[in-house]
Amino acid sequence: xxxxxxxxxxxxxxxxxxxxxxxxxxxxxxxxxxxxxxxxxxxxxxxxxxxxxxxxxxxxxxxxxxxxxxxxxxxxxxxxxxxxxxxxxxxxxxxxxxxxxxxxxxxxxxxxxxxxxxxxxxxxxxxxxxxxxxxxxxxxxxxxxxxxxxxxxxxxxxxxxxxxxxxxxxxxxxxxxxxxxxxxxxxxxxxxxxxxxxxxxxxxxxx
Amino acid sequence: xxxxxxxxxxxxxxxxxxxxxxxxxxxxxxxxxxxxxxxxxxxxxxxxxxxxxxxxxxxxxxxxxxxxxxxxxxxxxxxxxxxxxxxxxxxxxxxxxxxxxxxxxxxxxxxxxxxxxxxxxxxxxxxxxxxxxxxxxxxxxxxxxxxxxxxxxxxxxxxxxxxxxxxxxxxxxxxxxxxxxxxxxxxxxxxxxxxxxxxxxxxxxxxxxxxxxxxxxxxxxxxxxxxxxxxxxxxxxxxxxxxxxxxxxxxxxxxxxxxxxxxxxx
Numbered sequence: 001x002x003x004x005x006x007x008x009x010x011x012x013x014x015x016x017x018x019x020x021x022x023x024x025x026x027x028x029x030x031x032x033x034x035x036x037x038x039x040x041x042x043x044x045x046x047x048x049x050x051x052x053x054x055x056x057x058x059x060x061x062x063x064x065x066x067x068x069x070x071x072x073x074x075x076x077x078x079x080x081x082x083x084x085x086x087x088x089x090x091x092x093x094x095x096x097x098x099x100x101x102x103x104x105x106x107x108x109x110x111x112x113x114x115x116x117x118x119x120x121x122x123x124x125x126x127x128x129x130x131x132x133x134x135x136x137x138x139x140x141x142x143x144x145x146x147x148x149x150x151x152x153x154x155x156x157x158x159x160x161x162x163x164x165x166x167x168x169x170x171x172x173x174x175x176x177x178x179x180x181x182x183x184x185x186x187x188x189x190x191x192x193x194x195x196x197x198x199x200x201x202x203x204x205x206x207x
Numbered sequence: 208x209x210x211x212x213x214x215x216x217x218x219x220x221x222x223x224x225x226x227x228x229x230x231x232x233x234x235x236x237x238x239x240x241x242x243x244x245x246x247x248x249x250x251x252x253x254x255x256x257x258x259x260x261x262x263x264x265x266x267x268x269x270x271x272x273x274x275x276x277x278x279x280x281x282x283x284x285x286x287x288x289x290x291x292x293x294x295x296x297x298x299x300x301x302x303x304x305x306x307x308x309x310x311x312x313x314x315x316x317x318x319x320x321x322x323x324x325x326x327x328x329x330x331x332x333x334x335x336x337x338x339x340x341x342x343x344x345x346x347x348x349x350x351x352x353x354x355x356x357x358x359x360x361x362x363x364x365x366x367x368x369x370x371x372x373x374x375x376x377x378x379x380x381x382x383x384x385x386x387x388x389x390x391x392x393x394x395x396x397x398x399x400x401x402x403x404x405x406x407x408x409x410x411x412x413x414x415x416x417x418x419x420x421x422x423x424x425x426x427x428x429x430x431x432x433x434x435x436x437x438x439x440x441x442x443x444x445x446x447x448x449x450x451x452x453x454x455x456x457x458x459x460x461x462x463x464x465x466x467x468x469x470x471x472x473x
Contacts, residue, residue: 106433109429109432110429113425141289143294166448166451167448167454167455172447173447177443180435180439180442181436183250183254195435199435
């Protein structure tokens with residue numbers, strides 16, 4: 001039962017499943033600015049999900065939006081974690097390419113479930129250089145879910161670097177997910193790249 | 208007679224679960240990397256999943272059970288109910304767990320939360336018509352979750368190795384003791400034994416399982432579809448969730464001085 005809040009929140013935040021990051025040397029973000037950024041980004045996200053476009057159109061629009069509001073490359077670096085030092089430059093490049101692709105496929109996979117979604121921005125809390133913006137996400141036939149968005153200042157622009165649901169960080173979860181693949185394959189980063197490629201192929205063939 | 212059966216089952220669980228852990232420990236341990244490989248060895252220790260091969264077997268078993276039993280039943284349940292009905296069912300089963308939460312909060316030295324659980328149980332069992340409604344939340348007493356695993360944590364018991372249990376799913380060497388305690392700490396177990404009460408207990412457990420699984424239909428589908436290693440993903444989520452619950456209890460139920468006590472100089 002204690003997983004309930006997490007799971008419900010996970011549903012609500014799925015479009016951001018792979019949006020995780022962690023730049024260490026960012027400028028301090030102002031809570032008010034972060035709150036405003038999340039309000040605007042959320043409005044755009046909701047408009048796309050609830051819009052009349054085809055699934056393909058929505059997927060394209062969401063991918064563009066995600067690239068604007070999420071620090072995807074930094075998220076990728078964080079997710080690869082200690083294997084950043086193991087991977088060759090070519091593998092790192094391939095990882096980031098696959099990570100971008102997987103992110104958009106995962107988002108597209110979830111679009112249908114979010115029709116009718118709405119959200120409310122609650123409070124913003126300073127956490128070091130970052131700001132945690134709390135929101136409540138509501139969708140038809142689902143219980144409201146509390147979702148937190150971690151925002152940082154990246155090159156003067158606010159960017160999302162993590163999504164927190166009931167105390168669980170999606171960037172940490174994804175890092176552990178990917179590390180599981182690598183450790184199960186003798187520490188080979190190439191195994192992760194293959195798994196990511198297979199996942200992309202599987203999801204794209206089912207759409 | 209049937210309560211005796213229930214008691215036996217409960218005792219059996221208490222013995223079986225640690226037994227399974229032991230069996231797992233003997234049959235399928237992960238091989239740690241050599242200590243000379245510092246990064247890998249540190250990661251292995253941090254993972255704290257020495258029974259991973261066995262855990263992964265149980266994970267597969269549970270997935271099969273879920274695919275052919277729990278998930279179809281939950282989908283059928285969702286088909287014939289509304290979200291409102293499912294919320295009330297959740298409130299009802301949650302209310303039955305309130306006395307156990309109160310006892311756990313008392314045992315962990317969190318009197319404010321224990322009081323909240325008591326008030327919730329009294330209000331929801333009466334005004335809330337047996338817990339079907341949750342007027343206590345509207346009156347300023349929202350549900351606060353806890354269990355025996357978190358009580359043990361408050362006593363300083365470490366989480367221990369990760370365990371993935373058949374049927375029950377993610378757990379740990381500390382949290383596994385929550386199962387027998389949860390089974391016995393219900394109002395039904397405290398009441399005089401009767402056949403109808405026992406049947407009610409079984410029905411309540413069954414409906415709670417189905418209602419909970421129904422609530423997780425989409426999230427679990429999503430994790431299975433998008434995670435590269437669902438086992439590692441569930442493990443990570445479980446651990447983060449438990450750490451967060453513990454942190455929230457510590458932050459929320461701060462000890463306060465009584466009004467009549469002169470505060471010591473800070």
